[in-house]
Amino acid sequence: MNRRDVWRFVRKWVLASDVGIVYSILLAIVLVVLQLVPDSVHDHVVAFTSTNLRNLRVHPLTVLVTSAFVLPSWSGLWLQIPMILVVFSIVQPLLGRAILIITAAFGHIGATLLVSVLLRSGISKGLVDPAVRLASDVGVSYALVGVAGIVVAWFATVHMKLVYIALVSMYLLGYVVFSRTFTDVGHLSAWFIGLCVACVIGAARRRPLAG
Template structure:
């Protein structure tokens, strides 16, 4: 006799899926709320709201902690459904693999590190006259630096080394290509975030094979 699927089964599967990556879905929930707010505001008010949350040079000097946090709670380009897809491709497997704390640590390293590196380059450009002084207030919000870092650190989740190298090369190529076409400080930020994600290897779980190699080497 065939076993019928209980109506509660799909709901249980969805709940289990979400609970295994709580940080990702809490973040998506916040982004949904801020996205709704963005669509309700007039362009001039929205610009002022985002300016206060931007990790530009001016705000980083005045209140770095506040803007580093709040800038990652607003989307800059692309609709929320697109980020649902991207977050499920990269953040969900990363959080499950690393655990929420280490996933947050990787994102923090990528988001904060890339922000300061890119804004530092912009500050140097302003100092040398390559960029106008008004660039200290350039709008810089969004989740892309953290995403680049997480996409890069997932390199170490791939068990087969040749495929791991191919994936890492693909990530670096994706973030390197814009550097050679109308270079902007955000392009530098994305590339820096990917490198910082690769540098987060010490935060990744050690595989048994890697542990065995380390023991033999010692």
């Protein structure tokens, strides 16, 4: 393979995976900046963009968007960002930018809102510490798990699809049962949101065109 072939391959890959690439670059920039600024600034940004109950009540649209672009620690650079690149690059070339972005948004926003409802219910019933209203909650995990759901449901072979779905569902459910954190409830919710999006896409593509 000569230099021209390499360039063509890279160009083709970038054009077919631009959503994941751009998203990863933005995540990396925000992460590096947050790690270089003073701790007080870092903590303020994380607190302001967190999808906790207080922020969802005061400025919901702002935190629902900005929280998906904030990784609070260096671990995001070698954990979440590579996973974003891989998973998003699988979906976009075959299903398109729109479906990828919609699935990621549904996973992030849907899981966040469900967790907030559960937290409010738990606080009102005295089952959850009211201090959780101000807890930090940022990151890409809900969006990532949502897109992973569509990857398994859409791209796995017919024979293995149910096996993969069952295994991942039990894995995430196990975290919910044993860790008992609302973040893990969000991951499970985002997973099923991704599966639902895959079902809707599959049904739409199987539907015969009118006329």
